[in-house]
Each structure stands twice: as structure tokens, then as C-alpha cells.
Amino acid sequence: MQEKSVMIQKKDWIVGRRLLLEWFEVHQRALPWRENPTPYATWLCEIIMQQTRIDQGLRYWNEFLTIWPDVQRLAAAPLDDILKAWQGLGYYSRARNLHRAARIIASDRKGKFPTNAAEWRTMPGVGPYTAAAISSICLGERVAAIDGNVLRVISRLLGIEEPIDRPAGRKQIEAFSDEWLDDIDPGKHNEAVMELGATVCTPRAPQCSECPLANICKSDQANVGSTPSIPRKAGKTKVQNMNLTFHVVTDGQHIWMRQRPENGVWGGLWEFPSHVESDGDEYTSPPLPPREMGAATVSSQGMWGQSFEHILSHRRITCRFWLWKPSAGFHPDEGRWLPWREAHKLAIPRALDRFWLDLEKSQSTNSPH
Ligand code: SF4
Missing domain, CATH: 3.90.79.10 (Nucleoside Triphosphate Pyrophosphohydrolase)
Known part of the structure; x- marks a missing residue:
């Protein structure tokens, strides 16, 4: 990793990682997909939860697992039934890709799920984040999962001024996330960073006084209660x-x-x-x-x-x-x-x-x- 990307000392982020994992053990929300994370249920969860609120997505996740409890039954279902069950979630390409991937797993792979993030990424609708999340959580693979929550937490933690939607900012976050990732339980580490972003290091008014990383964070914590200047973004697509x-x-x-x-x-x-x-x-x-x-x-x-x-x-x-x-x-x-x-x-x-x-x-x- 380039020196530039590490804006906090290694000894500090090692301590921060331990504090983060301890915080996660105590404060994580009780979500059903965390109880017994199988590749099928975790994959379903990750696809449904993209661009979706947890309370809404939870309903759909439960319904999908009830109607199609395994990948074989999902693969055998008519696409129209899946689109109907998906109705209201939006971004329907996710449902079509879910169905395509289910057919590949059930038929071409004879029911065998991908065994690492690289294999998961060959499935329709599975990008780098989703592949890393499934693989680290269900298979223990050491690979950092970087979603919007992680981008926000890490950019604030390191005080990254470059826009996170541009390669320079993104690379710094990826490099640090790879190195920071816990060797023993990378899935739990990924979940802990995402949970921190979802519940404490929120887009507006982060709760820095509740944060296990507060002592090492490079962000301007004097602005607690207001919207922090980090993460920065270069620009939005015109509507x-x-x-x-x-x-x-x-x-x-x-x-x-x-x-x-x-x-x-x-x-x-x-x-x-x-x-x-x-x-x-x-x-x-x-x-x-x-x-x-x-x-x-x-x-x-x-x-x-x-x-x-x-x-x-x-x-x-x-x-x-x-x-x-x-x-x-x-x-x-x-x-x-x-x-x-x-x-x-x-x-x-x-x-x-x-x-x-x-x-x-x-x-x-x-x-x-
Ligand atoms: S101290 Fe505040 S800004 Fe820094 S990571 Fe924690 S919640 Fe986010």
C-alpha cells in the first residue's frame, strides 16, 4: 500500500479494529440473515437490500425464502412469478439477474454455489461488493466488501479529501480496507464497518461520541450534529x-x-x-x-x-x-x-x-x- 493512503498509524488502526469488533458484538442489530448465513440466503439478502430500506427488504427476503426455500426452486420458477414477487422493490434487472444466476447455479453448476469472490463475480447481477460480502461472510474469504457505508466510514476515518466517486479517492479506501481487514474473521469485520456506517457514522449528524473509532478518526468531529464535509463527491448525474x-x-x-x-x-x-x-x-x-x-x-x-x-x-x-x-x-x-x-x-x-x-x-x- 502507498504511504499516502495511510493517514493513521498502523498501531492505531490495529487497536481501532479490535474496538470495532467488540462494539459490533454488543451493538449489532438483530437481523435474521445474520443468524445462520448460508450462501443462498445471504446472496438473496444482498441482492434484495441494494437500494432498499431494511424494513422493506426484510419483508421481501422472508417472502422469497418462504416461496423458494432453495436455489433449485428459485431456478424452476417462471420469471413472471419472480417479477410479481419483486413488485414494489424497483430496479427489476436485479430480479431478472437473480433468476439467471439461480439457473446457472442449479443447472450448469449442478447446485454448487461459487466458492470464492472471483467465482461469485461471474454470476449475473453480482458485482465486487456483493461477491466480497457473500464470500467473506459465508466462506470466511479475506476480501474487503466496500459499499456506500464503508466508503463513508473509511473516508472519514482517514480524512480523505479526494472525491470518493473518483478513482483517486476510491483507491485509497480500497487499499486501506484490504490491509485493515481482520485475518481471523473478515466477514464479521466487513459487517462491523457496514453496521457502523448504517447506525453511527451516518450521512448526516454522525454520532461520534458513540463511535469505537473516535480516538483515531481524522474527521472533523467538532462538527458533530451537522453534516460533515467528508465524504466529498465530484458530482451527480443530471436528472x-x-x-x-x-x-x-x-x-x-x-x-x-x-x-x-x-x-x-x-x-x-x-x-x-x-x-x-x-x-x-x-x-x-x-x-x-x-x-x-x-x-x-x-x-x-x-x-x-x-x-x-x-x-x-x-x-x-x-x-x-x-x-x-x-x-x-x-x-x-x-x-x-x-x-x-x-x-x-x-x-x-x-x-x-x-x-x-x-x-x-x-x-x-x-x-x-
Ligand atoms: S468518529 Fe465520527 S466521523 Fe469518525 S468514524 Fe466515528 S462516527 Fe464516523
Whole structure:
């Protein structure tokens, strides 16, 4: 490791490591996946918990383990069932990759899980952090797991001024984490740093007076109670605005649903066919019927309700529902024509689920049946 990356003395971080592990023994939250960490349950947990609050993720983790208690049953499940169970968690590529990886493990590897972080990284949807977390926690491999919590704790501990989202800052954190990692129980060490970041060294108002590393930390602890200047970030990706129209084709009893392509936003989920009407702030209304519906086979009934915003990581989407009434010649080339209740059992984006019952009710009220 380069001298520059070590801003605290080795004898100090050795003591800090012991204090951290002792603190973890006493203060760690009682989380069910810590009781008996198997590769299957830990892998599920790590994938579900990405970008997810613990209370929300815990519900999904329990449900997945109940429905699919082992990798063979997960691999054998239809993708649609997995997407449905995933509904509400967002970032659906995680669910599709989970399913792909389950099939690789169950079939190609004959049920044998990867045995180290390098093998885990060859699985779909498993990046360096997830591979290191599973491997250190379940297999005792000495490999540092670096997530957002760890980046924050280590950058403050060492007083790293370089942005953590740039290679210079990141490398310093990786180099120190590798050296600092406990030889005897690297999994516990990784969990302890993450736990400290989640509960004490929080993004705003870290509780330095409760921190086992306070005596060696190079951050400005005089600012306790306010947002510290470390970690620094170079910049955020610009949020893109777009306007999306969902085309609701219904005779009151049935609704036309289409499955989105696997790649891209809401990949593999079902929806009312949608089109990006325009990038920017304004709609160019009213919309034209989508080509695949056939302009002659539907008539416009106008917009339903108000437009609403749906926020994704780098997109602010203004959505609207546009109603269409089908004529006798309505036979779209793709998708499904289903009773409303059946259609609601499909895996759908949260943006639709929020309004589904109101929309269904308003349409069945208008139905002549
Ligand atoms: S002393 Fe404060 S800033 Fe330093 S690691 Fe602990 S909680 Fe974070």
C-alpha cells in the first residue's frame, strides 16, 4: 500500500479494529440473515437490500425464502412469478439477474454455489461488493466488501479529501480496507464497518461520541450534529425529464396489457402500452394511438385523472393515462386482452399499481355490462 493512503498509524488502526469488533458484538442489530448465513440466503439478502430500506427488504427476503426455500426452486420458477414477487422493490434487472444466476447455479453448476469472490463475480447481477460480502461472510474469504457505508466510514476515518466517486479517492479506501481487514474473521469485520456506517457514522449528524473509532478518526468531529464535509463527491448525474403516456385500451371489463422488453426501464414487466411523448417539460398532446393498436380500431376517450410524477434514479417521468375504446376490429398483434382482475395479477410497475384500483373502478362503472 502507498504511504499516502495511510493517514493513521498502523498501531492505531490495529487497536481501532479490535474496538470495532467488540462494539459490533454488543451493538449489532438483530437481523435474521445474520443468524445462520448460508450462501443462498445471504446472496438473496444482498441482492434484495441494494437500494432498499431494511424494513422493506426484510419483508421481501422472508417472502422469497418462504416461496423458494432453495436455489433449485428459485431456478424452476417462471420469471413472471419472480417479477410479481419483486413488485414494489424497483430496479427489476436485479430480479431478472437473480433468476439467471439461480439457473446457472442449479443447472450448469449442478447446485454448487461459487466458492470464492472471483467465482461469485461471474454470476449475473453480482458485482465486487456483493461477491466480497457473500464470500467473506459465508466462506470466511479475506476480501474487503466496500459499499456506500464503508466508503463513508473509511473516508472519514482517514480524512480523505479526494472525491470518493473518483478513482483517486476510491483507491485509497480500497487499499486501506484490504490491509485493515481482520485475518481471523473478515466477514464479521466487513459487517462491523457496514453496521457502523448504517447506525453511527451516518450521512448526516454522525454520532461520534458513540463511535469505537473516535480516538483515531481524522474527521472533523467538532462538527458533530451537522453534516460533515467528508465524504466529498465530484458530482451527480443530471436528472432527465420525460413525458410518458400509458394507453389504456378497455371495454370496461377487459384491459389490454403488453410485456416490456427485457432491457431497459421496467424490463420484463407488464403495462398498458406506453410511449415517450417528449423529452423535456411539456406534453405534445393529445397523443396518437400507438401503431400496434391500429388507429382505425380504437377511439380516443381523453385523459384519465391528472398527470403524475414518477421518479426513477436519473429520470423524472411525468405520466398520464390516455383512455381508448376498442371497436370490433381491435385485434392487436401482441400483448394480452384480459379481465381487469386477471391483469392485476401480472407483474406491473409501481407507477401503475398506485392507480390501478381507482382506474379499474372508474372504467367498470362506465361499462355497459
Ligand atoms: S468518529 Fe465520527 S466521523 Fe469518525 S468514524 Fe466515528 S462516527 Fe464516523
